[in-house]
Amino acid sequence: MPLDNPRGFLAALFTQAVRAADPLEAIRAHLPARPAGRTVVIGAGKAASQMAQAFESLWDGPLDGVVVARHGPIAACDRIRVLQSAHPVPDQAGLSAAQALMTAVQGLTPEDLVVALISGGGSALLPAPPPGFGLADEVALNEALLASGAPISAMNVVRKHVSMIKGGRLAALASPARLVSLVVSDVPGDNPAYVASGPTIPDAAGREEALRAIRDYRITLPQTLLDYIARSETPRPEDPTFAGHESHVIASARLSLQAAASASREAGVTPLILSDRIEGEARDIGRMHAALSIEFQAGRRAGDAPMVLLSGGETTVTIGANGAGKGGRNTEFLLSAALDLDGTAGITALSADTDGIDGSESNAGAFCDGRTAARIRSHGHQPRALLAAHDAWTAFSLSGDLFEPGPTGTNVNDFRAFLLG
Structure with missing residues (x-):
């Protein structure tokens, strides 16, 4: 069942999305x-x-x-x-x-x-x-x-x-x-x-x-x-x-999201494609996805099938005068979402670039759940400070949440999936 291994399920959806491209x-x-x-x-x-x-x-x-x-x-x-x-x-x-x-x-x-x-x-x-x-x-x-x-x-x-x-x-x-x-x-x-x-x-x-x-x-x-x-x-x-x-x-991202949605249905998970053309500041779009996930989770009833929210597009990261640490738009998006999901049960997310490389390092993106922010703090760092420094790679490296499938040989923008259990 997807809920027995939520990260494995989300990684499999990423694979299906890439395969469609x-x-x-x-x-x-x-x-x-x-x-x-x-x-x-x-x-x-x-x-x-x-x-x-x-x-x-x-x-x-x-x-x-x-x-x-x-x-x-x-x-x-x-x-x-x-x-x-x-x-x-x-x-x-x-x-x-x-x-x-x-x-x-x-x-x-x-x-x-x-x-x-x-x-x-x-x-x-x-x-x-x-x-x-x-x-x-x-x-x-x-x-x-x-x-x-x-x-x-x-x-x-x-x-x-x-x-x-x-x-x-x-x-x-x-x-x-x-x-x-x-x-x-x-x-x-x-x-x-x-x-x-x-x-x-x-x-x-x-x-x-x-x-x-x-x-x-x-x-x-x-x-x-x-x-x-x-x-x-x-x-x-x-x-x-x-x-x-x-x-x-x-x-395109649309075809890849449709492939991920089809794979979700086959696994007994209800998919909802939010959009394949979401743009905006990565940290703001991350908060929006977290809010939608929490809202859908709150409306779920006992016995409901698991649900996955899917989206694509390309967010942006505006670098200020102080420069940036390590990372890319997918990890920045997800670190922002992780802060709003802090302490929330039953939600696991993946955000990754379909080319396999997000920003400056070797990861495609990262996973997060309601305990990610706490794991970062347990290593003596504040996730909000790392987000302000555009250093999301360091945050997810500390929490052990990096997603590293390697270069994929295609590129249809970002893939985001939030699994609600």
Whole structure:
């Protein structure tokens, strides 16, 4: 029974959610028709090597190409070159990788096919500063965006205006070849133009929207970058260059939550999907989830089946002037929830990034229950102080609640589950 091993049950739901976003099955269902000419594969993101490996195994014709993954373990490919660069802050390797992608799509014909394998994380992996700017400018931009607390969609609107590859520019370079983008979405709402800042997909977000995001989220940027954004523009969707291009979201948080819900029903647990597009400050969203859990728990009657609340999306963490300790948005979310669940019986929660890495360490997220805060205090630390210092990894390391499944090879945003027994 799930209540006999609540953490094992929640970990199994995470596995089902990740399996629903498996690149092999997702790509199998969206293979394009073979072209008369060449097939060139490009791509970027946390799932890039796994997507490339899957595409190689499924494609029955000749192909070549290059994709960019983050530093760390990668899936082996025979015909597609896999380059690696840094995430979340760009590095020199990313400059070379972005140039390799741009070179790969040049000189093609209308008889050729370009397949773009895009997943979350590609924004940082593909630094390609415009003329007059360098890597240091992209690093400054990314650091300012990460510290701002802006949602991923707003960050990527800004990023694509300071790039030679994002915002559909890579697709423009591939013209006149036919281009098909296969996208594993990590953005709430699943707009493919926002995933990895849309290197192969133009969108209608103009420079006014980028400047509005900078103003609304109080993003502090050097004046040179602000001046450039104010006069830059991305390719427009109606540009004839993009005629005939296709894009398909092949995996998303919604599909993963539905898979977890199905697994819950099979185990005799009633699922409720709150939303797949929850955004906001991680600590605030954590308190909201705790409040909902307590409310549903209070309304339960003896004999009711166990219940699990599921949600997805991407929260944010706003870093103040004092900096941050260790952790990511999932552990910050859960530490905030743990404080409100302190002393509550019958509720166990898991929050984890579906790519297997939450923030700066090797864990995907963490578990918590009504005794987590007490376990942290038993080690001589105050959980509220650790939350204020954005040091949630330390808190869950002390309490023994870290969740470490390892890199998953996909990325459809955050997975949250609160089991009510």
